[in-house]
Amino acid sequence: MSNSPFLIQPNPDTPGLSQPVEGVNETGQPVTLPVVTEKPITLFLNRQEIVTSMTLGDWVPELAVGYFLNQNMLQRDDEITGIDVDDDLGVVIVRTARETDFEAKMKRKIRTSGCAEGTAYGDMMERFDDIALDKDARFNASWLIELSKAINTAPSLYLSAGAIHGCVLCQKNRPLVYMEDIGRHNAVDKIAGWMFLNDASPHDKVFYTTGRLTTEMVIKTVQMQIPVLVSRSGFTAAAVDLARQAGLTLIGRAKGKRFIALSGIERIIFDSGDAADVADSPSRQRAAQQDER
Structure with missing residues (x-):
């Protein structure tokens, strides 16, 4: 039995998700590196063609279901x-x-800042004001230490190939479902679809993303009714405004025990004390440069 805390996690060696490409480095020496794939996937809801999106090509049923849920279709x-x-x-x-x-x-269709295909902002906002997030949910600051260590050291395309975004559904200090894709919106939709198809309760969950905290990330987290959103990256002002409007706990710049919370602070239990920082691996630090792009 695996000792991994994940129910689902990336496998960078899965055939078809990346391919070796030859080139040269800054000194002119030949190099071969893995490069992620992009595949067009056309989503139909019953007989209606809805959208064609560029995607990594894995977890397609979950991607489709999550997209339709987050678009209120x-x-x-x-x-x-x-x-x-x-x-x-x-x-x-x-x-x-x-x-x-x-x-x-x-x-x-009003495109958001999501990479690749993006999403329709107007459709996503239709139920936003009607969603009530669990006010009794709590987030222990100390959980970030264990979450950061597990997520940052897990094998992934993010580490091996870059040019990818990761999202993780967590419960307390345990990462459960780790999905990746070339667009952060696709990674979110995969998790939303997985939750729906597996009847997973959102109220005691935490959503972790490697990417920046934009309006799209806030809206989709609220759509999934998850009360806490965490990122190792930064915020946009509009995302902060929406999070405060929805009562979402919004935590950014999360690395080890350090973080900044700009919304929903009442859910946070500040119990990290003098716990040691979790240092990012060198490979994770290099890959993190893409977070703000």
């Missing part, structure tokens, strides 16, 4: 009757017991 009480994936055509079809026409929705 699927509701929490919808029954999924089937998910068909055609790898050759790059198509995934999510079938539900009740059908709806989304043509009107697809006519108004």
